[in-house]
Amino acid sequence: MTDPRLSAYEHRPPVRADVVLSQLARAGVELEDQATDTRPETVSLRIGDESTGVLFCGDLGVVQRLIVEAGRQLRHLQHRRGSPHR
Numbered sequence: 770m771t772d773p774r775l776s777a778y779e780h781r782p783p784v785r786a787d788v789v790l791s792q793l794a795r796a797g798v799e800l801e802d803q804a805t806d807t808r809p810e811t812v813s814l815r816i817g818d819e820s821t822g823v824l825f826c827g828d829l830g831v832v833q834r835l836i837v838e839a840g841r842q843l844r845h846l847q848h849r850r851g852s853p854h855r
Contacts, residue, residue: 788823790816 790796795818803811803826813826814836825832 788821790818790821790823792818792821796822 796816797818799815801813801815803813805811810828810830811826812829812832813824814832815822815824817823825835
């Protein structure tokens with residue numbers, strides 16, 4: 770089932786934009802399987818709160834690669850700062 774939030778944007782060219790989520794303590798993560806017969810690997814991943822969020826939609830491997838890379842960069846920064854949090 771296709772995420773209804775995506776239908777209006779599915780065939781539009783990409784847009785350069787930055788979204789700032791400043792209330793991260795209230796943010797959550799929502800993952801939805803968007804697989805279809807023609808696009809079996811499609812997922813949507815939303816990070817945000819009830820009013821603002823960032824929606825990643827695409828191939829599961831691509832979305833996962835972006836999230837893993839973000840985690841790698843955060844761990845690197847954490848290590849550089851000498852932060853004890855894991």
